[in-house]
Amino acid sequence: MKTIHCFFSGGRDSAVVCYVAYQVTRVRGWNFRLVHIDTTIGLEETEEYVKYYAEWLGVELVVLRPDLTFEEYAAKYPYWPHIYPPRMRWCYYKLKLRPTERYLKQHYSAGDLIAMGVRGDESEPRRRRYTGVFMEKYYEGARVNAKLWLPLFYADDETIERLLTKYKIPRSPVWDVVGMSGECFCLAGATEKATARAVRTFPKLRIRLMKIDDIIHANRSRSSEESYPIFLKDKKIRLKKWLQNVCNSPTILDYLDDYRVGIRYTGKSCQGSCML
Numbered sequence: 001m002k003t004i005h006c007f008f009s010g011g012r013d014s015a016v017v018c019y020v021a022y023q024v025t026r027v028r029g030w031n032f033r034l035v036h037i038d039t040t041i042g043l044e045e046t047e048e049y050v051k052y053y054a055e056w057l058g059v060e061l062v063v064l065r066p067d068l069t070f071e072e073y074a075a076k077y078p079y080w081p082h083i084y085p086p087r088m089r090w091c092y093y094k095l096k097l098r099p100t101e102r103y104l105k106q107h108y109s110a111g112d113l114i115a116m117g118v119r120g121d122e123s124e125p126r127r128r129r130y131t132g133v134f135m136e137k138y139y140e141g142a143r144v145n146a147k148l149w150l151p152l153f154y155a156d157d158e159t160i161e162r163l164l165t166k167y168k169i170p171r172s173p174v175w176d177v178v179g180m181s182g183e184c185f186c187l188a189g190a191t192e193k194a195t196a197r198a199v200r201t202f203p204k205l206r207i208r209l210m211k212i213d214d215i216i217h218a219n220r221s222r223s224s225e226e227s228y229p230i231f232l233k234d235k236k237i238r239l240k241k242w243l244q245n246v247c248n249s250p251t252i253l254d255y256l257d258d259y260r261v262g263i264r265y266t267g268k269s270c271q272g273s274c275m276l
Contacts, residue, residue: 002028002030002031003112004024004025004031004033004115005114006035007036007037008035009037009181010042010053010181011172011183012117012172013117013118015053015117015169016160017152018115021149021151032059033062034054035062036061038063039070039183040071041091041185042184043174043202045172046172046174049170053170064100067094070095070186073094074216075218075219078215079216080213083189083230095186096184100139101144104139104144104146105141105144108144112146115148115149118130118152118153119155121156133149133154134148134150135147177201178198178201180194187209187229187239189230195231199243200246200247206243213238
C-alpha cells in the first residue's frame with residue numbers, strides 16, 4: 001500500500017502540508033507517516049508543538065535524530081556552520097540529511113510520496129533546487145529515487161494564513177517571534193534580527209548558544225582565529241559577546257526591518273534552504 005511520508009518541521013508551511021496530505025491518505029486509503037527531525041538544536045517550544053500537532057492530527061509521530069548532538073558535533077567540527085562553501089555546512093549533512101537517508105532506506109518503497117512544505121518564493125537556493133509541485137530526487141546515502149510532493153510550491157504567505165484558518169490548524173508560539181519553525185538554530189543562514197528576537201524571547205536558547213560558542217572555541221586548537229556565525233562574520237564579534245549585549249540593547253530598528261505595523265509577521269525560512 002502506498003505511503004505518504006510527510007516531513008514536519010513544526011513550521012507553518014509543513015503544518016498545512018501535513019494536514020492536507022493526511023486528508024488525502026484518508027480518502028485514498030493509503031498509509032500516512034508524520035516524520036520530524038529533532039536536530040538537537042531546536043527550540044523546546046517547537047518540539048512541544050510538534051508533539052501537540054501530532055496529537056491534534058491523531059497520528060503517530062516518527063522522530064529522527066542525528067548520531068550526535070549539536071554540541072558534540074560542534075566539538076568535532078569547531079566552527080559555526082555557514083551556508084557556503086558546502087564544506088562549512090556540516091549541520092545540514094549531519095543533523096538532517098543523514099537521519100533522513102537512514103529513514104528512507106528503511107521505510108521508503110516504490111510508489112510512495114514524500115510531502116514537504118517547500119515554497120519556491122522563499123529563497124533563490126530553493127528555486128534552483130526544486131522544480132515544481134511534483135519532482136523526483138535521488139538520495140545517494142539511501143540509494144532511493146524518491147518522488148516528492150510539494151503542494152505549496154507556488155503558494156504565498158496570504159494563502160498559507162488562509163489555509164491555517166480554514167482548517168483550524170493550531171499555531172506554534174514560535175512562528176510569530178522568529179518567522180520560522182524554530183527546529184534548527186545552527187545559525188548557518190540566520191539573520192541578526194531574527195536571532196535577536198529569538199534569544200530575547202527564549203532565554204534558554206541564549207544560554208545554550210553561549211555555551212556552544214565556548215565549546216567551539218575551546219576545540220579550535222588548530223587555529224587561533226575566532227569563528228563567527230554568518231551574520232557576525234563581517235563584524236568579527238564572537239557570538240558569546242554579541243549575546244551578552246543583545247538582550248540589553250533592543251531598539252525599534254530590530255523590528256521594523258521585518259515587521260509591518262499591524263500585520264502578523266510571517267517571515268521566511270532559512271535562506272540557505274535546509275529542506276530535504
